[in-house]
Amino acid sequence: MSTIYESDPTVVRAVERRVPEDQRVSVGVVDAAAAAGLDPANRARPLASFVDPDALEDLVGSGDDRAGSTTVEFHLWGHPVRVAGRTVRVGADPARPSP
DSSP states (O other): OOOOOOOOOOOOOOEEEEOOTTSOHHHHHHHHHHHTTOOGGGOSSOGGGTSOHHHHIIIIISGGGTTOOSEEEEEETTEEEEEETTEEEESOOTTSOOO
């Protein structure tokens, strides 16, 4: 599996959010990215070019993993994203090195 990074000099603040039960996790990722200071509307590549939204939903958004036992990490527009259950974190986590 190859990793594709999109360089982005934007300095973002770390944002952690719980995705509501009636919202897809992928939508929660985009919302958290926007709250962190990344404007999804100004990006050349959509979320789906970094991670499959349906696979993300199947892995962490289903009723089987609401407790967060499965974690998915990837870079979105050059910034780390961590999804554990229905909790999304965008931006650097001082307690964890960036992948």
